[in-house]
Amino acid sequence: LPVALSVTSGLNAIAHAVEARYARERNPLISLLALEAVRALSFGLERIVTAPRDRLARSDALYGAWAAGTCLGSVGMALHHKICHVLGGTFDLPHAETHAVILPHAAAYNDAAAAEQLAPLAAMLGASTAGVGLYDLSRKLGAPQTLAGIGMKRGDLDRAADEIVASPYWNPRPVERGAIRELLEDAFVGKRPEPE
DSSP: OOHHHHHHHHHHHHHHOOOOOOOOTTHHHHHHHHHHHHHHHHHHHHHHOOOTTHHHHHHHHHHHHHHHHHHHHHOOOOOHHHHHHHHHHOOOOOOOOHHHHHHHHHHHHTTTTHHHHHHHHHTTTSSHHHHHHHHHHHHTTOOOOTTTTGTTGGGGHHHHHHHHSOOOOOOSSSOOOHHHHHHHHHHHOOOOOOOO
């Protein structure tokens, strides 16, 4: 894959692992596999950016994608996926890029409510919170940082927030309209999440 597509697809896979960490149906095995997925993908993607033909880096990323896919097939997803389904399905935003932009913001939304599940991920990424670590990783990889940059219109943010809260997926933190609208605004402009 071209580097840009490898990065956004890899971050999409990481989103499956992150949500598996705090899924309602989580279990110890999937929780460990989710951490392994993030480790392998982040390590592989960083090397792919600097050496696109590095076969070991590609192998690490493929292994991480498999692990993340196994997580996705084993437990339910939460807020991150609901947001991306609305943004992609209603506003025709590109799939992997949307996941890349939303990932740090959705993780930040759940950082406090799922602190026990997300703290090991934050530590692995060398950050104070998972949201901050994922934002910094995404930026380091050169992934899209803003919804505006991938085609979202500011005038559609209110409608998106309404659709997200109309039929939310289960999430460790309640899905509240005001907080979701703020999350979308932060993602629209690419604001770095701030630890609570």
